[in-house]
Amino acid sequence: MLEVNNLNSGYGKLQILYDLSIEAPGKGITVIVGPNGAGKTTLLSTVMGVAKYMSGDILFEDMPIQGKLTHELAKKGISYVPQMGNVFAELSVMDNLSMAGYLMPKEESKIKADQMTEIFPVLKKFIHRDAGTLSGGERRMLAIAMGLMKNPKLMLLDELSTDLAPIIAEKVMMEIARLRDELGITILMVEQMAKRALEIGDTAYLMVSGEIRYSGKASDLLHEPELCSMYLGIKTDSDQIADLTKPSIEGSD
Amino acid sequence: MAPWMASGLIYSSGLALTAGSITLLYIVTRTFNFAVASMATFGFYIAYTGISLYGGLPYQYYPLVFIFGSFLGIVCYFGLNRHLLRRQAAEITLMMSTLGYDLLLLSFIQMYADFLTHTYGLFPRRVTLNVHDFELFGERAAAIILPIVTILLLTLLHFFLTRTRFGVAMRATIENPVLSGASGINSDLVYMVSWVIAGGMASVGGAFMAMAMTGTPTMGMFTIPLMFAGAILGGLTSLYGGILGGFMIGMTEYAGIFYLSQQLGPWVLGYRMGIPLMLMAATLLLFPRGLAGIPLAKLINSLVGKKRGESA
Numbered sequence: 383m384l385e386v387n388n389l390n391s392g393y394g395k396l397q398i399l400y401d402l403s404i405e406a407p408g409k410g411i412t413v414i415v416g417p418n419g420a421g422k423t424t425l426l427s428t429v430m431g432v433a434k435y436m437s438g439d440i441l442f443e444d445m446p447i448q449g450k451l452t453h454e455l456a457k458k459g460i461s462y463v464p465q466m467g468n469v470f471a472e473l474s475v476m477d478n479l480s481m482a483g484y485l486m487p488k489e490e491s492k493i494k495a496d497q498m499t500e501i502f503p504v505l506k507k508f509i510h511r512d513a514g515t516l517s518g519g520e521r522r523m524l525a526i527a528m529g530l531m532k533n534p535k536l537m538l539l540d541e542l543s544t545d546l547a548p549i550i551a552e553k554v555m556m557e558i559a560r561l562r563d564e565l566g567i568t569i570l571m572v573e574q575m576a577k578r579a580l581e582i583g584d585t586a587y588l589m590v591s592g593e594i595r596y597s598g599k600a601s602d603l604l605h606e607p608e609l610c611s612m613y614l615g616i617k618t619d620s621d622q623i624a625d626l627t628k629p630s631i632e633g634s635d
Numbered sequence: 636m637a638p639w640m641a642s643g644l645i646y647s648s649g650l651a652l653t654a655g656s657i658t659l660l661y662i663v664t665r666t667f668n669f670a671v672a673s674m675a676t677f678g679f680y681i682a683y684t685g686i687s688l689y690g691g692l693p694y695q696y697y698p699l700v701f702i703f704g705s706f707l708g709i710v711c712y713f714g715l716n717r718h719l720l721r722r723q724a725a726e727i728t729l730m731m732s733t734l735g736y737d738l739l740l741l742s743f744i745q746m747y748a749d750f751l752t753h754t755y756g757l758f759p760r761r762v763t764l765n766v767h768d769f770e771l772f773g774e775r776a777a778a779i780i781l782p783i784v785t786i787l788l789l790t791l792l793h794f795f796l797t798r799t800r801f802g803v804a805m806r807a808t809i810e811n812p813v814l815s816g817a818s819g820i821n822s823d824l825v826y827m828v829s830w831v832i833a834g835g836m837a838s839v840g841g842a843f844m845a846m847a848m849t850g851t852p853t854m855g856m857f858t859i860p861l862m863f864a865g866a867i868l869g870g871l872t873s874l875y876g877g878i879l880g881g882f883m884i885g886m887t888e889y890a891g892i893f894y895l896s897q898q899l900g901p902w903v904l905g906y907r908m909g910i911p912l913m914l915m916a917a918t919l920l921l922f923p924r925g926l927a928g929i930p931l932a933k934l935i936n937s938l939v940g941k942k943r944g945e946s947a
Contacts, residue, residue, distance in 0.1 A: 452813065452817055453815075453816045453820055456818060464817070467811050470814065471810065473810070477803050481820065482818050484818050
């Protein structure tokens, strides 16, 4: 579905990504994890025509899309939910949904917006309220609903769980899994909540300093104790056993 | 109506539109449009040409003035602004590019004035358009019609921005260009439309102002500080604030100069621009975000609360 080969990109003269290659297979969840500053958001931004593309290939359904404008990519069926500023705070929830369905005929957009309020009932309650007045969790729901409004083939999700209460973040993760399982949408997600993202993901990439350090099955990355503890702050089962058996410093002679 | 008030209303209506034009372009494209000066002057010359060659009232030429101003806006967008926006140029670069465009337009205005003289035997370098006005309810018609047209234009703009899909898309792009692009909104089109509207507003504003002041090839250049003062007073973040700011600046100039010249003598006339600029400075000292930053709801609530307290 999406193939990125030897991508170099950044912002202005600053290069962030170096010869980066990834693949997001169709109807699956591809998770990109890594420490802060690894270039995960830059990758999504470059695919979406926001960050500065320098060289390499970006193929969507085997067609090159590098250098295309953001609204042209939206027309091709790529939906992007940025980490920050993912809703129009000064517009009502209804206007947000309507803008997300901007490429559709007005009637179709209305029907789709109704569907979204059924999928995310919380939005129905606040349909005429400005999106800026919603809580963090409600905003994320609106952002996902906006992403879905476009009937996307591919969704790029950037750290949707950031700043959310664990229970809300879990709900968001379950919604993402449902998008793949029930709607067959291909998802490329960047996530800080690495453990949970790897649990629902199919393919995973670990990015460090603009380069790929791991690629493979998402669940297999959880069995790489060194990578997990060094870059993701995840304690694997073997780490926890080691912790329990380690003698405490105070108690040792 | 006192003559100063009639002239003030006419002039302020024009200034309101030019200040609104500056604000609109700034909030959509981050561009301080210096070319608003020459766009306004061209607006006056289009109305003047129409009246001089075909007769009639100035008002009937305003749609043509708007269209011509829009054309000037489109030329600026496709010729300069679009390329610079795509290269993510800094605000100062965007601003200086419009200054260059303004100087270019100014020389075209001079050429056009010469053309009118040589070809049609007109004297376009000092023109008073108000001689073509008529009386309405015992007042100068422009003093009634132009504020009404300004309010109508503002209302139309408000409906366009809040009730039409493209208008809401414009607001969305103003707030978050990346997300609007991801929603499939063509920001190019949004920027172009804002130049069309802003160019039209600036030219119509200039044609309005020429009903209260002498129209010259440099009228825009002399009034541009007040146009910007209006936009800055409005807070630069709100279109409605910009229009209100422009109107307030214009009225302050006329009212201030009238009262001060009565009190202090006619020498004050030389400092007429200083009065509205002082108002702007004082407002910004109290409310750094301009009129848009005045917590109106809070003020009204506290006033209503006080009155209730007094009556109790």
